[in-house]
Every structure is written in structure tokens, then in C-alpha cells.
Amino acid sequence: MSELEYQPHISILPIEDGGGYLIEFPDLPGCISDGDTIDEAANGRDAISCWIETAKQYGDEIPQPNSCLTV
8 A cells, every 4th residue: 555545635734833834644633744835745755654654563454545525
């Protein structure tokens, strides 16, 4: 399963929370990253690999990518 199949949700962080951008992967609860720019936040795709590796270590189910973005 490719990490690129998981759809991200990117949002802008308020200045009072440090500003920048937050990237979340809804199919992987708790899998998030942030950065000052969208590109830095997108580096959070590394978080997917860590999330999956941890799930394997604990024998947890790894959800299939199935979130869809609505327009």
C-alpha cells in the first residue's frame, strides 16, 4: 500500500497556535504534521510511514485509504 494513496487535509493554523499549516490524514487517526509552509507540512507524508510502522508493531489494523475530498 502506497503512502501516496492517503488523502491529506491541509488547514491554516491560527497565529495564536504558531501559524503555518497543519496536514492531517483522516484515514490514519492522529497522523498529523505541520510546517511554516505548505511544502514543509507536506513533508508530513513521512508521518504516514511512521504511523503504519507503529501500527504493525502493535498489531493494529491499518485502514485502507478511502477518504474522499468533497468540492
